[in-house]
Amino acid sequence: MLRIEALEKRYKTGDHALKGVSFAIEPGQVVGLIGPSGAGKSSLIRCINRLVEPTGGKILLGEIDIASMNRGELRQVRRRIGMIFQEYALVERLTVMENVLSGRLGYVPFWRSFTRRFPQADVDKAFALLDRVGLSDHVDKRADALSGGQRQRVGIARALEQDPELLLIDEPTASLDPKTSRQIMRLICEICAERNLPAIINIHDVNLAQMFVDRIIGLRAGEVVFDGKPDALTNDVLTRIYGDEDWNAMRKTADEDAADAANVAAFEAAREQRMAEVPA
Amino acid sequence: MPVTQTETGKIWQRRTTREQWLGWLGWIVLVALFMYCWDVMNRGTMWSFVSDAPRQAADLLNRSWPPRWSYMERLWIPLWDTINIATLGTLLGIIVAVPVAFLAARNTTPSAVIVRPIALFVIVASRSINSLIWALLLVTILGPGLLAGILAIALRSIGFIGKLLYEAIEEIDETQVEAVRATGAGSMQVMDYAIVPQVLPAFAGISVFRWDINIRESTILGLVGAGGIGAQLQSSLNTLAWSQITVIFALILVTVVVSEWVSAKVRHAII
Amino acid sequence: MSATAPVAGRKWKRPPLFFQSKALRYFIYGAALVYLVLALGTLNINWVRVAEGTERAGRFISGFIQPDFTTRGRDIWNGLIESLTMTFTATVVGVLISVPIGIGAARNIAPPFVYMVCRSIIAISRAFQEIVIAILFVAMFGFGPFAGFLTLSFATIGFLSKLLAEDIEDIDESQSEAIRATGASWFQLINYAIQPQVMPRLIGLSVYRLDINFRESAVIGIVGAGGIGATLNTSMSRYDYDTAGAILLIIILLVMAAEYSSSHIRKWVQ
Numbered sequence: 153m154l155r156i157e158a159l160e161k162r163y164k165t166g167d168h169a170l171k172g173v174s175f176a177i178e179p180g181q182v183v184g185l186i187g188p189s190g191a192g193k194s195s196l197i198r199c200i201n202r203l204v205e206p207t208g209g210k211i212l213l214g215e216i217d218i219a220s221m222n223r224g225e226l227r228q229v230r231r232r233i234g235m236i237f238q239e240y241a242l243v244e245r246l247t248v249m250e251n252v253l254s255g256r257l258g259y260v261p262f263w264r265s266f267t268r269r270f271p272q273a274d275v276d277k278a279f280a281l282l283d284r285v286g287l288s289d290h291v292d293k294r295a296d297a298l299s300g301g302q303r304q305r306v307g308i309a310r311a312l313e314q315d316p317e318l319l320l321i322d323e324p325t326a327s328l329d330p331k332t333s334r335q336i337m338r339l340i341c342e343i344c345a346e347r348n349l350p351a352i353i354n355i356h357d358v359n360l361a362q363m364f365v366d367r368i369i370g371l372r373a374g375e376v377v378f379d380g381k382p383d384a385l386t387n388d389v390l391t392r393i394y395g396d397e398d399w400n401a402m403r404k405t406a407d408e409d410a411a412d413a414a415n416v417a418a419f420e421a422a423r424e425q426r427m428a429e430v431p432a
Numbered sequence: 433m434p435v436t437q438t439e440t441g442k443i444w445q446r447r448t449t450r451e452q453w454l455g456w457l458g459w460i461v462l463v464a465l466f467m468y469c470w471d472v473m474n475r476g477t478m479w480s481f482v483s484d485a486p487r488q489a490a491d492l493l494n495r496s497w498p499p500r501w502s503y504m505e506r507l508w509i510p511l512w513d514t515i516n517i518a519t520l521g522t523l524l525g526i527i528v529a530v531p532v533a534f535l536a537a538r539n540t541t542p543s544a545v546i547v548r549p550i551a552l553f554v555i556v557a558s559r560s561i562n563s564l565i566w567a568l569l570l571v572t573i574l575g576p577g578l579l580a581g582i583l584a585i586a587l588r589s590i591g592f593i594g595k596l597l598y599e600a601i602e603e604i605d606e607t608q609v610e611a612v613r614a615t616g617a618g619s620m621q622v623m624d625y626a627i628v629p630q631v632l633p634a635f636a637g638i639s640v641f642r643w644d645i646n647i648r649e650s651t652i653l654g655l656v657g658a659g660g661i662g663a664q665l666q667s668s669l670n671t672l673a674w675s676q677i678t679v680i681f682a683l684i685l686v687t688v689v690v691s692e693w694v695s696a697k698v699r700h701a702i703i
Numbered sequence: 704m705s706a707t708a709p710v711a712g713r714k715w716k717r718p719p720l721f722f723q724s725k726a727l728r729y730f731i732y733g734a735a736l737v738y739l740v741l742a743l744g745t746l747n748i749n750w751v752r753v754a755e756g757t758e759r760a761g762r763f764i765s766g767f768i769q770p771d772f773t774t775r776g777r778d779i780w781n782g783l784i785e786s787l788t789m790t791f792t793a794t795v796v797g798v799l800i801s802v803p804i805g806i807g808a809a810r811n812i813a814p815p816f817v818y819m820v821c822r823s824i825i826a827i828s829r830a831f832q833e834i835v836i837a838i839l840f841v842a843m844f845g846f847g848p849f850a851g852f853l854t855l856s857f858a859t860i861g862f863l864s865k866l867l868a869e870d871i872e873d874i875d876e877s878q879s880e881a882i883r884a885t886g887a888s889w890f891q892l893i894n895y896a897i898q899p900q901v902m903p904r905l906i907g908l909s910v911y912r913l914d915i916n917f918r919e920s921a922v923i924g925i926v927g928a929g930g931i932g933a934t935l936n937t938s939m940s941r942y943d944y945d946t947a948g949a950i951l952l953i954i955i956l957l958v959m960a961a962e963y964s965s966s967h968i969r970k971w972v973q
């Protein structure tokens with residue numbers, strides 16, 4: 153499905169972010185990418201759709217090499233890859249519907265997107281997706297009127313509107329509270345299962361990753377240091393990825409956090425409820 | 433070193449001796465420069481005229497009061513012209529300024545080496561020259577009339593709107609742009625979906641603000657022959673009809689206050 | 704909109720950006736259209752004259768590309784010196800006067816009576832443009848840079864006092880409260896609590912105003928208040944576009960230099 157071979161990224165500043173990363177992903181496989189800050193997780197995920205230009209290696213999606221494409225071809229391939237961002241990256245002053253429809257930009261000519269006259273099939277799909285992520289009441293709200301969890305759902309709908317063959321997901325839960333984080337992760341994994349869609353999820357929360365993904369790749373200083381099942385992620389492995397730390401204590405605190413978070417989440421849910429009740 | 437140790441104890445000063453001396457030197461240079469400039473500037477000044485000023489002022493007041501209100505009826509058409517100069521000039525300025533701003537902004541320019549410096553030069557040149565000077569120039573080229581006024585206002589507005597707009601474009605949130613680009617959007621689509629929505633409120637605010645300034649500036653363009661109420665001011669000045677000038681000043685004041693109020697209201701509604 | 708399951712074929716239209724009501728929207732578009740037609744209808748452009756102008760426009764552009772600094776070099780130099788000295792002296796005097804007025808116009812430290820007086824001075828100074836003030840001062844004090852100096856000083860007062868007063872009103876109250884709590888007098892309060900907070904901004908604004916005053920000094924010469932504007936006016940009325948081009952280039956370069964250095968000074972002060 154997706155095969156990455158000896159991927160290199162060296163920034164102009166001299167940072168050697170990726171040092172020959174190689175791995176392959178099967179259809180329907182959800183991969184969690186973990187590692188400390190600055191390990192190159194973000195660079196890796198952005199190299200795959202060339203938001204960051206790789207400096208060496210191959211990225212094979214099916215039979216074609218993304219790394220060697222020109223701009224026009226790149227546009228064609230980007231629309232086959234959906235991306236979900238850390239701070240949602242919705243266009244805040246556009247409505248929810250416009251944000252979701254922006255997933256079709258790679259398919260429609262400029263005049264159609266400019267006049268907002270998308271093919272009816274695209275609009276149908278957008279309505280169906282908004283229903284799937286539970287936002288059918290918010291179609292014509294502006295994106296900045298939504299809560300964090302709701303915004304990330306719009307982000308998911310936008311990525312799926314592309315009919316992607318692959319999802320790239322950059323820290324989907326970094327700005328969400330623990331309960332919403334779990335909901336969002338569960339939603340992503342369910343959707344990937346429904347559509348047999350492979351995904352690469354950049355995630356800093358190890359516990360959350362173990363809970364949801366099929367496979368984990370550990371990155372340290374631009375190199376793959378672990379690649380395997382989530383339950384193979386022992387304390388030794390974590391030390392290899394992150395360096396020394398009391399992992400048992402951390403896992404325990406994480407559980408306590410989750411308990412605390414339940415209270416926070418209850419409050420948040422009540423707030424979302426209230427916001428939903430405000431007429432559009 | 434502000435604290436010095438002496439036999440009697442520590443002495444605290446706010447600044448070191450060196451800093452103190454430099455400070456004094458700075459002040460002396462400033463005063464000397466002022467005296468010198470004053471001297472150079474007033475070489476041609478007739479001090480007898482200056483001492484005569486209070487009498488002149490009294491005379492002026494005497495002649496401008498009471499205002500000749502009947503003159504008002506000949507000001508309505510020039511006032512309409514003035515408003516047109518400002519509004520059409522602003523529109524024309526916007527039409528040119530928007531592409532220039534996109535060419536000048538670091539994140540949207542097609543070429544940072546060639547196009548961007550040219551766009552920046554257009555903005556600076558337009559900003560450095562007051563609309564009255566543009567009008568002076570255009571009147572000698574195109575002849576007196578509203579067209580010169582409209583073009584003068586437009587030329588000055590390009591720089592103002594262009595500068596503020598390109599700064600707004602440079603300040604947008606890049607992650608939103610990245611997200612739209614990741615869907616496979618073309619560069620025009622990225623512009624339409626990610627950049628324009630972010631700068632639209634700033635753009636509207638800037639345009640209305642400039643319109644307000646342009647109303648103010650277009651009231652005087654007639655002094656150099658570019659039409660509007662300033663032309664009436666010029667002819668009244670030529671005939672020393674100060675009682676008419678009072679009426680004109682009053683009308684300018686009211687127009688300016690009203691346009692300021694309108695622009696404040698509109699900007700408030702946008703934000 | 705209800706939360707029912709979506710049906711295929713459901714239409715979507717972008718909600719309007721401004722004016723939600725349809726009638727209001729069409730009314731506004733209609734009014735704008737009518738205005739445009741009326742405004743363009745009363746333009747009355749003499750196209751013959753405009754066509755004649757293209758030749759002059761060509762001459763002006765060539766004058767801009769090949770400016771003539773030398774033929775009227777002496778006039779340009781004198782005008783420039785007048786403009787620069789006028790700018791500098793007017794800014795210094797303007798700043799000196801606007802500091803007390805600015806303090807007096809700050810609601811949080813000035814007594815109500817003083818506040819009213821200072822605010823009126825600011826309002827008068829801001830109501831009219833430099834050029835209108837220049838007309839009055841030229842009538843009173845005669846032609847030449849002295850009238851220009853007075854004009855620019857007067858305009859500086861309105862600009863600077865207002866911004867200074869707003870700055871003082873925006874300062875951190877807890878700092879002045881702390882100084883007041885030590886039993887400081889009014890002047891000590893100004894010196895210890897207000898001055899340190901607003902001084903960098905004041906210097907920055909003064910430099911910025913110096914920049915504006917130079918630009919304005921190029922304009923007020925048109926009504927007889929001296930400076931480079933007078934030289935420019937003369938060269939234009941002689942259709943001497945080579946000299947005019949040279950003067951405009953000098954103004955652009957000086958404004959660019961002033962803007963560049965003033966942004967540096969402001970950064971350095973803060």
